[in-house]
Amino acid sequence: MSAQFLQFLLAGLTVGAIYALVALGFSIIYNASHVINFAQGEFVMIGGMATVSLAGAGLPLPAAIASAVLLSAAIGLALQKFAIEPARGAPVVALIIITIGASILLRGVAALVWGKNIHALKAFSGEAPIQIAGATLVPQSLWVIGVALAVVALLGWFFRRTLLGKALLATSHNRLAAQLAGISVRHVLLASFGLSGALGAVAGVLVAPITFTSWDIGVMLGLKGFAAAVLGGIGSGPGAVLGGLALGIAEAMSAGYVSSAYKDAIAFVIILAVLVFLPSGLLGARGAERV
Amino acid sequence: MLDRLASPRTGGLAALALIVLLLPLALRNNYMYEVAILVGLNAIVCIGLNLLIGYAGQISLGHAGFFGLGAYVPAILAARYGWPSAAAVAASTFGVAVLAYLVGRPILRLRGHYLAMATLGMGIIISIVIATEDRLTGGPDGMQVPPLALAGFVLSGEKSWYWVVGALLVVAVWLAQNLVDSPHGRALRALHTSEVAAEVSGIDSAGHKVRVFVISAVYAALAGSLAAYYAGFITPAKVTFFHSIELVTMVVFGGMASTFGAVVGAAVLTTLPQALTSFKEYEMVAFGAVMMATMIFMPKGLVPTLAARIAARSAPR
Numbered sequence: 001m002s003a004q005f006l007q008f009l010l011a012g013l014t015v016g017a018i019y020a021l022v023a024l025g026f027s028i029i030y031n032a033s034h035v036i037n038f039a040q041g042e043f044v045m046i047g048g049m050a051t052v053s054l055a056g057a058g059l060p061l062p063a064a065i066a067s068a069v070l071l072s073a074a075i076g077l078a079l080q081k082f083a084i085e086p087a088r089g090a091p092v093v094a095l096i097i098i099t100i101g102a103s104i105l106l107r108g109v110a111a112l113v114w115g116k117n118i119h120a121l122k123a124f125s126g127e128a129p130i131q132i133a134g135a136t137l138v139p140q141s142l143w144v145i146g147v148a149l150a151v152v153a154l155l156g157w158f159f160r161r162t163l164l165g166k167a168l169l170a171t172s173h174n175r176l177a178a179q180l181a182g183i184s185v186r187h188v189l190l191a192s193f194g195l196s197g198a199l200g201a202v203a204g205v206l207v208a209p210i211t212f213t214s215w216d217i218g219v220m221l222g223l224k225g226f227a228a229a230v231l232g233g234i235g236s237g238p239g240a241v242l243g244g245l246a247l248g249i250a251e252a253m254s255a256g257y258v259s260s261a262y263k264d265a266i267a268f269v270i271i272l273a274v275l276v277f278l279p280s281g282l283l284g285a286r287g288a289e290r291v
Numbered sequence: 292m293l294d295r296l297a298s299p300r301t302g303g304l305a306a307l308a309l310i311v312l313l314l315p316l317a318l319r320n321n322y323m324y325e326v327a328i329l330v331g332l333n334a335i336v337c338i339g340l341n342l343l344i345g346y347a348g349q350i351s352l353g354h355a356g357f358f359g360l361g362a363y364v365p366a367i368l369a370a371r372y373g374w375p376s377a378a379a380v381a382a383s384t385f386g387v388a389v390l391a392y393l394v395g396r397p398i399l400r401l402r403g404h405y406l407a408m409a410t411l412g413m414g415i416i417i418s419i420v421i422a423t424e425d426r427l428t429g430g431p432d433g434m435q436v437p438p439l440a441l442a443g444f445v446l447s448g449e450k451s452w453y454w455v456v457g458a459l460l461v462v463a464v465w466l467a468q469n470l471v472d473s474p475h476g477r478a479l480r481a482l483h484t485s486e487v488a489a490e491v492s493g494i495d496s497a498g499h500k501v502r503v504f505v506i507s508a509v510y511a512a513l514a515g516s517l518a519a520y521y522a523g524f525i526t527p528a529k530v531t532f533f534h535s536i537e538l539v540t541m542v543v544f545g546g547m548a549s550t551f552g553a554v555v556g557a558a559v560l561t562t563l564p565q566a567l568t569s570f571k572e573y574e575m576v577a578f579g580a581v582m583m584a585t586m587i588f589m590p591k592g593l594v595p596t597l598a599a600r601i602a603a604r605s606a607p608r
Contacts, residue, residue: 036404083583090590093350098586100536105579112572196331230408265419268412276397277410
């Protein structure tokens with residue numbers, strides 16, 4: 001394996017881990033409510049921006065990160081409570097537009113509160129690059145990959161071992177049956193939005209030292225996360241992780257070997273190709289639609 | 292004759308024509324004409340998009356791409372290769388139709404969120420190509436568009452543009468309404484309700500979906516060409532994902548499966564940002580809030596909700 005290839009692979013894994021976290025946020029909300037939350041990217045932005053501003057105000061970094069994640073989770077709860085729940089029974093397009101409206105609203109508020117400048121967050125443990133077989137790696141990449149792994153493990157435990165996690169799974173399989181079994185679907189939906197908000201914010205904090213952060217980074221990160229979720233088969237947890245990593249690596253390879261100007265486009269070319277040949281994603285549910 | 296005027300179809304078309312004719316009485320300066328022209332151009336895109344979203348039930352988050360190709364291709368052909376306006380517009384419209392057919396065939400098999408993703412991806416690819424190929428398109432800085440000249444007559448001035456766009460708007464509505472009431476339109480509504488049921492009764496749903504996708508792309512491309520010639524300058528801002536969203540929002544805001552709803556949606560959401568510029572930094576917040584509130588309280592859109600209210604009030608108790 002050449003050093004150059006390894007370099008691209010490491011860069012791809014780092015970005016891919018971020019996409020995977022965003023895609024997991026999409027999948028959790030989609031499973032619970034069958035809503036595609038186009039405001040998912042804004043959670044990423046809020047996580048990064050809130051951490052930068054709280055740390056700038058003198059809060060120690062861990063406290064700033066925790067507050068930012070809580071803030072984003074609270075915004076997720078508010079989104080479900082005040083925008084999605086009142087629109088119960090609306091057609092899918094209307095729900096898509098509500099979440100797009102929410103993303104524009106959140107971006108507007110962020111521009112008002114934090115301004116339109118680009119902010120940098122200090123790397124968690126220094127900037128001294130690590131040499132691996134000729135490739136260099138910034139320590140922040142290890143944070144990204146490590147935390148993403150921990151989050152995935154935690155989510156696996158949450159869905160398999162906790163009552164709330166199982167209630168969420170039950171709701172995603174059959175809402176009515178879950179309700180009849182005594183699950184409060186309302187609370188499950190709230191939990192899914194809160195969880196997605198927190199996940200997005202974690203991604204935003206992790207990536208902020210590498211790519212910087214600003215009021216409008218949520219758009220592209222949100223779309224890439226959605227693409228990763230679709231690539232893996234929407235609603236599938238392992239699919240979201242796989243889709244995120246695959247997208248990140250493909251993007252880094254094409255930026256390195258083909259053209260960096262078309263890096264963003266290539267991600268969507270891959271998506272189109274996958275959708276044409278595997279219409280339900282890599283790990284999506286197959287089977288005929290019931291009438 | 293009176294019966295026909297009273298029917299919502301002909302009556303609506305007559306009312307629209309009347310509004311287009313009488314509106315100049317209320318337009319006091321060039322700026323107001325400019326807003327009216329923008330409303331007309333957006334309305335044309337929305338009428339086409341509404342055929343796809345409202346009648347056939349297929350979402351597209353990439354129509355700004357077709358709009359953008361309609362704007363850029365004639366501009367490039369005219370400015371870089373010296374093509375006459377009519378040939379340039381004809382070539383770009385035909386090109387967009389072919390592209391929509393080639394892209395539409397495979398992706399319209401997808402449903403719901405997968406179709407949303409595919410159209411979104413297509414739109415973003417087009418916008419990235421336009422922003423990157425700066426030798427042809429001028430990149431992010433945009434490019435000049437030579438004036439629209441037909442048979443030696445150069446279209447210029449807000450007033451002449453107003454009449455051209457107004458007339459095209461009426462024609463666009465008339466064509467769309469005829470299409471909705473044709474066998475093709477009935478097939479679209481059938482496959483919207485249930486694709487399986489439509490296919491069982493002998494409707495080639497794939498063919499109909501591709502056809503309406505091509506038609507809506509042609510509407511968008513033509514409006515894009517006109518917008519570019521009118522402004523004399525284009526930037527990639529009109530080709531972005533955000534513009535695709537604006538277009539879909541106009542359709543849904545006005546009311547899906549209602550041609551006049553599409554026109555009303557375009558009118559409200561094109562004038563709203565102009566009205567909101569006085570709020571400056573609060574513009575985005577207000578735009579987002581209006582989008583959310585409309586969909587929460589009127590998920591069917593403005594025109595169908597109001598029509599249902601009026602019908603409920605005039606119905607005998």
